[in-house]
Amino acid sequence: MSTPSAPPSAVRSTLAHDKLGTFSLLHFSLTAATPLTVIAGGVVVMFAVAGQIGIPLGYIVIAACLWLFSVGYTTMSRHITNAGAMYAFIARGLGRIPGVAAAWVAATSYCAMQACLYGLLGVTAEGVMDRIGLTVPWWAAALVAWLLIGLLGTRAVDINAKVLAVLLMVEIAVILLFSASNFMNAADGLSLAPLSPGSFGGEAAGAVLALAVVGFIGFESPTVYGEEARDRRRTVARATIATVGILAFIYITASWSIITAVGEDDVVAAASADPSGLMFALAGDQLGGAWVTIGEVLLLTSVTAAALSFHNTTARYLFALGREQVVTARLGRTSVRACAPVAASLTQTAVGGIVIALWAVLGLDPLTHLFFYLGTAAGIGLLALITACAVAVAVYFWRDQRGESTWHTRVAPVLACVALAGVLYLSVIHFHTLLGVEKGSLLPRLVPILFAALALLGAGWAAYLKRARPEVYAGIGYGAKATLVQSTGGVEASPEVARGR
């Protein structure tokens, strides 16, 4: 005899039609990553900086670390609100004081990552303009892009997503075309040496791993849409892991193809001689000169898309912090007609404008001093953020498994902690290689000290809020729902809130 099932909910049936599937979430996360920027602006530089051919292996290592991290991260996202921001995970896992410390580091890192892209953008635009006979200083081209990004940033996110989606499809098609062409024009035949453990190591290993992590930023974004996902248990996890897998495939294929086309003995020298143009020069030799221009124009749109994507992420962080009143509540304002986080977006635009103006006035090199120095420093900050988030996930599930499997709550999170801590350690101690300065010089030591100081300031601010403004403190980590927690006095808060940590 069959048991009678509960009558269906008409409301939930209606809402189910509008839920997002894996492909929709994949669209959001892949548009947040801009692979051509990573390959043309990052991979070739990695050959030059690291002086070795193990870059594809570096991507495999990082993809494995992020896959392990994603297992616990997406599992925890089912149990918390504001799952789009890593500091929220840290606030729930380790407490609100480390959460605010992480939020300050995260906001600064994302902000720096976005601002650094104006350097690459300016230099790329300068090159494209030069090719058509126009002389434009890098900062003028960067300011045009800055204005465009500032305008799009105050529009609704879905408009940006459509722009980014078109650019992404073209980018992936061109990368795959260039990679296929590289493999078909192999210098010494297909070599498996770039994938052998011996090809990767030494003083540059940390530098390669830190740069590789930056290429995957955006993989974490499906959790933002957790509440709108068709199946919160599976859809977000599938989209996050698929993002890591797809990006890893693109990066490994493209970097391996460059080694194959140039030859494993010559790739380092070729990359050092032409770090920003090697990929397009290969395409020009193999497919025709027009592809160099096509590649450079696409790199320009790709860097613009990357800057827009990081602009949106930074604005989202600042908006959530404004809503929680952890920073000024003005940052939590939305635009009336477009419902975009307008105050946070304008703040990020102002920071970008100041950075461009400062670098232009001081006459600093846009590629080395802006894109590379600021970008790698931001990469260290983001790596520290992901590592802290991995620890928070492990601690969160150590207290209570919440009905999830041991693999998702114990094994994978602990392995992710160990792996990411190792990567962070290597990145910090090899940071001088990344910056191309002597070991023991001031700059590589200054960046970790700066992030540590920021974290301490954030923690101090959180401690002040705990004592002086407990209602604000109660809402830390809740993002959009902070006012709800604050106004209801924690009625809807999680057990962590109830315990007052």
Add this chain to the structure above:
Amino acid sequence: MPDAPTPRLVYDALLITSHHDFYKPAVAPRVAELGIGAALVAELVLSGHVAVRPEDGSRLAPRDIGVAPPADSLGLWLTELVRAEPEPLPVPEWLEFLAVSDLYSKTADHMVTTGLMHRTERRSRWRKASQVSYEPVDAFIAQAPLARIRRHLTSMEQRMPLPDAFLVALTEAVGLSRSLYSQTPYGARDYARSHTRSLPAPLQALHGHLAAAVAATAITGNL
């Protein structure tokens, strides 16, 4: 709680979110639908047809104790839906549902029958589907609700009626703070805040969920 026999709150919410500013939508369509939905739920809470239980995850449940069904079709529609659910659902799910139920058109049609709005149907030359638009019969009617609550905020002489206090909170939650507080005297925000804090717990929870839903819309860009 006092009776709210007419669906005035929901009319006011529609006019404030969609028509107070020269007949142009003041806020994004989804935000307007969320605001109108919250107003409809608030009306039914005030009239005692449904209950929001903040202590039970803000679930929306029907109330059966000596209350006649709502006289208007809008209230009746939602009350019947709440009653038909196998178990009470949380307010965020109801707001989400109301936001995708074309509540704007339902409410505007209702206002057409009461003589507050005009319904205009235009058949496109290029597309087979016709376009329906709604306009207030009078610009003064469109601006009246915002003018009324702004008058409270300007005079600050006595306590606002409960529906108006909720309407002030709703107007702020949908992002119209600038329109609400423009040229109001010093202390207007504190005056409004004190009213929001003294709303009954179910309306406070409803307001909190509305503000959270609007903020989530800004983060995800799901308009």
